[in-house]
Amino acid sequence: MAxxxxxxxxxxxxxxxxxEKPILVTEKKPDYTVDAMRAKLEGSVELEVVxxxxxxxxxxxxxxxxxxxxxLDDKAIEAAKQCRFRPGTNDGVPVPVRMxxxxxxxxx
Numbered sequence: 001m002a003x004x005x006x007x008x009x010x011x012x013x014x015x016x017x018x019x020e021k022p023i024l025v026t027e028k029k030p031d032y033t034v035d036a037m038r039a040k041l042e043g044s045v046e047l048e049v050v051x052x053x054x055x056x057x058x059x060x061x062x063x064x065x066x067x068x069x070x071x072l073d074d075k076a077i078e079a080a081k082q083c084r085f086r087p088g089t090n091d092g093v094p095v096p097v098r099m100x101x102x103x104x105x106x107x108x
Contacts, residue, residue: 012050012059012098013090016102020089022051022097028082030103036070037107043067045076045103053094055085076103 015021026077030045047062060077067073080101088097 013088015088018090019095019097021099022055022085022088024083025055025086026082026084028079029101029107030072030075030079032105032107033071033075034057036072036075036105039070040107041067041070041072042106045073047076047080047101047103049080049099049101051085051087051097051099053087053096055087057081057083057085058096063100064065072105076105079103079108 013019027048036080039104043066044064045062048063050059052058057080060080062077063071066076080103085094087094088099089095
């Protein structure tokens with residue numbers, strides 16, 4: 001099964017048409033940077049991730065940025081890579097699936 005473990009997502013599927021979406025098992029909330037806290041930044045970073053056949057996150061890219069100056073986009077990517085999923089499947093067989101996730105930054 002060539003390509004099923006590639007991290008760059010070239011062979012990743014999209015949920016639908018028989019492809020079951022991955023299910024989040026372990027969520028990692030993104031951490032704030034000190035500079036972002038001082039700047040009182042809040043909002044969300046939209047990411048496109050590839051969930052691999054082992055439920056880990058491979059390729060991650062920012063599709064909607066919140067902050068490139070104070071490091072929140074980078075923190076969102078770090079958190080996404082620590083999330084774990086029950087992998088997506090095609091006819092019951094795990095396959096890499098490309099999907100969108102949202103990382104929310106909110107000060108309390």
